[in-house]
Amino acid sequence: MDLESRLNLEADEAAVVGFLKEHGGCLERDEKQTGTYWLTLHPRSDSKETYFVRLVWHSYPHEPPSVKFATAISGHLDLTRAWPIIDGYRPSSLDICKPFTAEGFSLHHEWRQSANAWPTTGNPFLWVVETLQYDLNLHYRGRSS
C-alpha cells in the first residue's frame, strides 16, 4: 500500500472506532497486511449475533474496499454461514453487490459514471462501516445457512 493511502486510513480510523463503539462493535487492524481491517458488528435486533467483516483497502480513499464476511477475526472467508441475510448481500457468491464494495463495482462498471460512483470526499472508511452497520440494523433478516 502506498504511503498516502496508509496515512489517509490512519487519519480516518478514529471516527470509525468511535462509531463502532457507539454500536457495540469494534475495529482491529490486521497484523500482517497493511490496509486490512477486521470489524465486529451486531445487528440491532439481535445483539447476541456477531458478524465479522474483513475490509481490504488498496488505495484510500480513491477506490472502494473489498468487503467479505468471515467466521471470526482472521477466520474463514468462504463459508456462507458467516453472512447475514440482507438484500444485496450474496452469501452464495461471497460478495455484496452494492456501490460501496470493490466486488459491487467490479460487477457494475456503470456505477463509476453514475450517481453511485465511489465517493472520495469526507471519510469514506466511516461511510462504508456506517453502511454495513445500518444494513444490519434496518434490513437484517437473519443468518445465512
Add this chain to the structure above:
Amino acid sequence: MLETHAPPIIAVTVTFALSKKEPYHADFGRDTLVGTVRTKSMTYFDVTDDAQYRYYLTHDGQNVDENLSLGQVTGESHTIKFGLRKELIQG
C-alpha cells in the same frame, strides 16, 4: 411538587461521513419536525435526494421518522446528535 420542563430549544448536531465540512449545528424549537432538520442539514452539506437514493437522519442506530417533532425524539434533553446517511440501491 417538583416539575420537570422540557426545554423549548434543542441544540442539534448532524454529522455526515462523506462531507469535508464540520458537523452541522443549529438550534431548533422542540416542535420542529425532523424533516425540517433533514432538509436544512442536507442544504448545509450540499446534497439532494435523487430517484436512485435518499438521505435519512439517524439516531440510536435507526432512521428517524421525519414526521416526528424534535421534542418527541429528544424527550427532556436539550441536545441531540443525528447522523445523515445515504440509502444506497441494491446491486
